[in-house]
Amino acid sequence: MILMLVVAGCGQNSVAPTPTDTNTDEGGPAVDALQDQGLAVDSPIVDSGALQPDAPPEDTATDTVDAVEEDTPSGDTEAVETIDASFVEPDSGPEDTADAVEECAPCVPSAASAQFSMEPDAFAVTPNRTRHNPLKGFMTSYIWGSPANDFPDSMEFLYLPMADVWGPDGETFSSGLEPLLEAAASRGHHVVLRVYIDYPAKAYGLPPYLTDAVSCQPYTDHGGGCSPDYDHPLLVEAMVGLLTALGAHYDGDPRLGALQIGLLGYWGEWHTHPNTDSFASNYTQTAILNAAHTAFSITQIQVRRPAANSLDLRIGFHDDSFAFSTLGDTPWFFLPSLVSAGGGERWEEVMIGGELRPELQSICFQDDYTLGTNAQDITLCIEQTHASYLLNYKAFNEAGVGYQGIERLRAEEAAIHMGYQFELNAASLKLWGLDHDDETVEAEVTLTLAQSGVAPFYYDLHAAVHAEGSGPVGTSTENLKTLLPGSTKDLTFSLGRVPLAVVNNPMEVHLTAPILQPGQRVLLATHTPGTEEDGPTHIGWELGCNTAEETLPIGAQSGAMEPGCPCICDVDGVLRTCDGSVCP
Secondary structure, rough: EEEEEEEOOOOOOOOOOOOOOOOOOOHHHHHHHHHHHHOOOOOEEEEEEEEEHOOOHHHHOOOOOEEEEEEOOOOOOOOOOOOOHHOOOOOOOOHHHHHHHOOOOOOOOEEEEEEEOHHHHHOOHHHHHOOOOOOOOOEEEEOOOOOOOOOOOOOEEEEEEEHHHHOOOEHHHHOOHHHHHHHHOOOHHHHHHHHOOOOOOOOOOHHHHHHOOOOOEOOOOHHHHHEOOOOOOOHHHHHHHHHHHHHHOOOOOOOEEEEOOOOEEEOOOOOOOHHHHOOOOOHHHHHHHHHHHHHOOOOOOEOOOOOHHHHHHHOOEEEEEOOOOOOOOOOOOOHHHHHHHHOOHHHHHHOOEEOOOOHHHOOOOOOOOOOEEEEEEHHHHHHHHHHOOOEEEEHHHHHHOOHHHHHHHHHHHHHHHHOEEEEEEEEEEEEEEEEOOOOEEEEEEEEEEOOOOOOOOOOOEEEEEOOOOOOEEEEEEOHHHHHOOOOEEEEEEEEEEEEHHHHHOOOOEEOOOOOOOOOOEOOOOOOOOOOOOOOOOEOOOOOOEEEEOOOEEOOEEEEEEEEEEEEEOOOOOOOOOOOOEEEE
């Protein structure tokens, strides 16, 4: 007789074949055979009740081995194979199996939240990073020749006679101005433009169609020239028309960094010293200033001195004898005259610029530079006037090579010191609502920016947070052009729900402005870990869950508490299941 073994499998019913000649005695040969194997009839391995011939099929689906006796030749037996019931799944049917898989609740956004801050020593002030920042520093004029060195510059000066941009039919920008603006833009520069009529020792700049009607008064000072009758109605009409046309074409144009109103006086500098009788009347000055103010609402405009009603308008100033007659007690010097007229704080709203006095350009950064009434401290002049830019031809072309050695280093420091400078003082990250299924999280970044320069950034400027090497994930609505030197501002960026890769990797801080040209960047004077020398400042935090073997990024899975319940790294550094239970 052979003992047949029937094993109940998981998820199906196993039915023993009906024996044809079954011994139903409790102590029959089948039991004797089991006892011969050393097994008790009441052992949990063998259910003696399963030896009953009329047992229903459902009773055979158990965690035990059912033995059934069949007729065999007398005395023949097969060894009984014992099976450990712990390896046999109970037969609970398809519905029971599905219930076992779904023992863990479906994943929903986590209720945990956490906030992280970068360490204070992660922020290193590095002003040299800003040496190529736009709308500040020293500049030259490419009309005078290309630079002989690679001194950093983001602006260039454009000096044009009125005859080049105005004719009997109005503006002639397409031929007289556009090619020059395009050339500057190709170099990544903003233009500082000034139009003149009378430039001593140079050809007369009055449009030819006006020469018969508008008289001029010759002079011999400064190399000689001829001062036009600035009050002549035809000339006033032409000057107002030119400024109106310039504003209509170029207000807010990213190629134009600033317009020096010019037109009146020697070099367009609003004086005819020592021939003061040749200068324009207050009526004409006011007409010109009003025309410029009306024409330009975005681009910065400047005039040489606080003339007529200039302090009542959105007009800045340029000092063309910088460090020669800038500071001191002499009433007509640049800053004293501005302060006495009530314009000492105008720099907070309008740009200050000018030209480093030509006689000083070759000596002011040398060891033997001696301070005096007309040889003033460059750094002090920059700080007290709040200058953003200065024309300095010799920095680029002195002796055919421009500044070299220590002279260049000092000049670069002075250039960096001009204008605005933004620093990052703090950066924090708040996370909540981790969603494991779509691998996203709610995020908010807060930055503390400081303005450590001497002047504002005079155009609309906004901070943005970018995913590393990618586009913006958050932009601030705060306009940083209102952030004055010495001030700080906290900026909050609500990133919304972002992919986990955004927060698990460093981010970048960018400053963006419509006035910037392609390739121009306003860099922070702050270096952090991971920040490249000429790249945007990086921000990042130590996120994740520490296990005995490794640190897991947020959203990563590490094992499971039970089938279907993975342990997930939550935003607060704790491993949890989908239902929020903390994993051991």
